[in-house]
Amino acid sequence: MNTTRIHPFVVEAEDLTKRFGDRVAVDHVNLRIPAGSAFGYLGPNGAGKTTLIRMLLGLTGATSGSMRLLGLPMPERRAAALGRVGAIVEEPRSHPFLTGRENLEIVAAARDREAHKRIDGALARVGLTNRADNRVKTYSLGMRQRLGVARALLGDPELLILDEPMNGLDPAGMEDMRLMIRGLVAEGRTVVFSSHLLDEVEKTCDEVAIVDLGRVVVQGTIDELTEDTGAVLVATGDDLRARALLGGDGVELVEDGLRVRARDAAAINRLLVESGLDVHRLEPERVSLERRFLEITSRLEVAA
């Protein structure tokens, strides 16, 4: 990647709004996405994820507000900015009567001269080398998705914006995609992707923004959003005895062990072991991204 990073944020949106008639699809969004990270953009269907991505990429205009991509104002510096960006918007589309390679050649022709030389590498990276000369109409949904990623890589992008890149992928494909995204970030690129597959986002991203009803509700690192609850999850050879030993309020039986609130994990472990109990599990309880997501979006729906 030939890049001189001079701007700490790859995406900056300020009061960005998009209306379709009376409907507000994106509502005064303020967003800053740091360079060099995997950034998840989460929200339920109809939350405005794709509309924001389409605005960032100059596919549709904003009603009001401003945005910068790689430090460049959009849409004023659209060509310069998008030349350094690779993107999949909604499902990747291709000409079905052309081969995978020919579809890449068409997009490479619209990019800089070097893009054509990257076709073989991009196909190899997404595992499509063996099917590159077959027509796209013979591809599975997952293969079309991977072809879309290959297309996004042709410009040697500093920033990849992927809209639901894991749609249509089987578990192995999702694992490959996750590894690829982490690999791209390790190369110094930034990957922004929208998804509703919260488990995948939690495994893949450094930072996320949760959107609903057109607004960014919360933004933070995965650690911040899946914060420690202060409780400890414990599983032993005899949970009933362990409960009696730990005693008092704040110890409850849960599905696969005990949940002990506001206690020191080391002290719990010492007490149980010295009492002759085998400790199989001892870990701080964290709020999953899924739980946090559901809490936030359901709260908004009630308020709305």
Next chain:
Amino acid sequence: MTALAPSLPTPRLVRAELLKLRKRRSLSVTVAALTVGGTVVTYAILALLHVANPAHHGPAGGVTNLSHVIWLLSALGGGAAVLAGTTAGAGDLGAGVFRELVVTGRSRIALFLARIPGGLAFLLSGVALAYTVAAVASVAFAGSLASPSTGSLVAGGLWVLLSTSVYFLLALGLSSLVGSRTTTVVILLAWRFALMPIILSLTFLGGARDAFPDAGIQQLAPHAFADNLQVGRLSMSAAASALVLVAWTAAALAIGAWRTATRDA
């Protein structure tokens, strides 16, 4: 990474447009059938009729038969031009690939302009091959008839290329505006094969007929073939005819380019 050059299409972009049209098997077969196929079948029939009954059917070649084939090639080539033009104009939109091209940062005007040389290269190669077959046959099968002169052969070929190019450009511009292949094909085929012949034959319209593109095309028909290629009595000069054609094609391309530049991708 370099900023992409503005609005002019690169040769690579033009080749990509040509690839997209050439690889559509149904389009390629249809265009070949309407141009080369139509010409070959016509001359084959004329030759067979002459062989079967020379007393009633003259030789297949000669100037008059060539003028009939030029008329046919202009009509069928016009249909092929509409199909090619609408595919070039709305093919990417229909497949959803326009968006994939726009996110490269390439100027939308450049994407639009690349369709012109790419589409013309696709269409005119078929038309030129068909006319070459016609020209060779008109000389080879002339028999007792006068063969067309070299000058009239060249003029006839240029006119066929002109008439098909005009319809290609109209189809390209209109389909880029409408965003639908099928709708544009229906509109332009009805215009070309139903509306235009009727309008040009309505003598009470007088000089107003000269404002239509088919009037301009017909007025520019080579003298050697004019009797078979001109409908009604139109009286424009060659310069005025050229101006009519330029105005129509420029207007179609301008609205197509404007819509390509402004539509949500």
